[in-house]
Every structure is written in C-alpha cells, then in structure tokens.
Ligand SMILES: Nc1ncnc2c1ncn2[C@@H]1O[C@H](COP(=O)(O)OP(=O)(O)O)[C@@H](O)[C@H]1O
C-alpha cells in the first residue's frame with residue numbers, strides 16, 4: 001500500500017495562515033511488512049529513520065498501539081523551503097494511522113487532527129483535500145472551504161538555502177495596529193472574493209499587496225522583489241513568498257514560463273525553477 005501526499009504553497013500573499021494550494025510535488029510512503037520496531041527508509045540526511053520521524057510520531061499520536069511496520073519514504077518536496085514538507089509528513093502520518101488502525105477517518109476529522117498538530121490550516125488542508133483551500137480556527141474548531149482552482153501553471157523558484165518556518169515566523173512583528181490589521185485583512189477579503197468570482201483581473205494585484213508577513217521576511221529572502229519584477233515583465237498573474245519561504249512562487253500561463261526562466265537567468269537567478277501545477281486530489285491511498 002502506498003500513501004501519496006502533495007506539497008502545498010501557503011499564504012498566496014495576504015492569506016497569511018489561512019490560504020494554501022496543493023501543488024504537484026509529492027511525498028510517497030510505502031507501507032511494507034510488519035516489523036519488530038518502526039523503521040523508515042529514505043534518502044534525507046537530516047531526517048530520522050526511527051519512530052521519532054515526524055510521519056511515525058504523528059501516526060502514534062493518533063493511535064499509540066499501531067503495529068510497527070517497515071516504511072519507505074520518497075519525497076520531491078524540499079525540506080524547510082516553504083513548500084509544506086512538514087505538513088505533508090503530518091498528513092502522511094495521519095493517513096498511516098488511518099489505514100493501519102482501520103480508523104475510517106472522514107476528511108473533516110483528518111483536517112481537525114492535522115490543523116491541531118500544525119497549528120495553522122493553510123498547508124495541511126490543501127494537502128488533505130487538494131486544490132486551493134481557505135481555512136481558519138473559530139470557536140475551538142477549524143473550518144476549511146475549497147475555492148476555485150487557479151487556471152494557471154506555477155513556477156517555483158527554490159533557493160539553495162534552507163529557512164525553517166519557525167525562524168521565518170520569528171522575523172514577524174509581535175503585533176500590528178488596528179489600522180494595519182484592518183487594511184491587511186481588507187486586502188485578503190477582496191482577494192478571496194476575487195478568487196471565488198474568478199476575477200483574475202484583480203487577483204494578481206491583491207496577491208502582491210500583502211501587509212502581514214512578506215515585508216518583514218523580505219530580508220530573509222532577498223530574491224522576492226526581483227522575481228516579482230521579472231514576473232511582471234513575463235506577464236505572470238502574481239509572485240508571492242511561498243509559505244514562510246525561501247521558495248518564491250509565480251503564477252503564470254504555461255507558455256510564459258520559458259521567457260520567465262530566461263529573464264531569471266539573465267538576472268543571475270540560477271537556482272532551480274520547478275515547473276509545477278495545482279494538485280486537485282490531495283492525499284491518496286493506493287493499494
Ligand atoms: N518527509 C519528511 N519526513 C519526516 N519529517 C519531515 C519530512 N519533511 C519535513 N519534515 C520535518 O519538518 C521539518 C521542516 O519543517 P518546516 O521548517 O516547517 O519546513 P517546511 O516549510 O518545508 O514545512 C523538518 O525539519 C522535519 O522535522
């Protein structure tokens with residue numbers, strides 16, 4: 001049996017901690033034979049192979065007496081790069097508990113568990129449900145709603161350095177004034193209205209008008225401003241800091257990507273540019 005979980009790109013500009021999109025990079029987890037102890041094979045130098053691995057740890061948080069298995073994990077999702085690797089690991093762990101423990105969790109239950117563990121819904125909800133998802137916690141529970149899929153391709157510029165989400169969150173101010181918070185949320189509100197109304201004539205400008213997190217994080221990801229400028233030149237819809245960074249995501253027509261890539265290279269921006277697309281399925285289990 002194999003569990004397949006997409007990566008996710010959070011925030012989309014002003015949707016800080018609430019908007020996220022599943023994208024076509026995947027973590028796969030093969031559930032192999034039962035074993036005396038939990039073992040997870042993978043090629044990542046910095047991730048554990050025993051039950052302290054986040055995937056197994058998550059599964060055991062949900063059902064402590066799951067029978068140990070030999071697992072094999074492969075992932076195209078770069079760790080600590082703003083593409084939701086930790087959320088994909090958490091969602092894989094929830095699905096592992098679900099199948100081995102025969103829990104028959106509903107999507108709503110998976111969303112509730114995942115949001116509780118991750119703390120914010122913007123990565124875990126699209127990783128579970130697929131597509132573009134908007135969510136929040138209210139009165140002690142989480143609500144998540146799927147928005148129309150963006151009819152564009154994606155180009156993810158992935159700098160070589162890592163940026164842990166916790167470090168990128170530490171760069172944010174502890175508080176905003178009422179005026180700042182009101183305007184930041186008004187921009188996000190109109191963005192969400194634009195997404196549901198398919199008003200792509202407005203969506204791009206609103207996505208690039210975040211007032212919550214991109215400015216304080218720009219010093220950690222100096223490439224953002226230049227990539228955004230090049231995105232405009234290449235006719236992109238919008239460029240935003242993917243999650244906590246350092247990946248910079250550009251939403252663009254597929255046919256515009258070669259020129260965008262060429263302009264990036266001319267500007268000396270030569271880190272990998274992943275040509276991906278929104279994922280519509282979310283987590284999948286294949287026998
Ligand atoms: N495939 C994986 N298996 C197990 N743990 C993982 C995996 N991917 C990420 N993690 C955990 O998530 C951490 C990175 O989380 P975070 O800093 O939030 O980055 P990201 O933006 O990629 O989610 C890693 O240090 C590791 O503990």
Ligand SMILES: N[C@@H](CCOP(=O)(O)O)C(=O)O
Nearest residue numbers: 010017082083084165243244
């Ligand atoms: N809203 C969070 C999203 C973090 O996403 P990640 O992919 O960097 O883990 C934030 O911006 O801190």
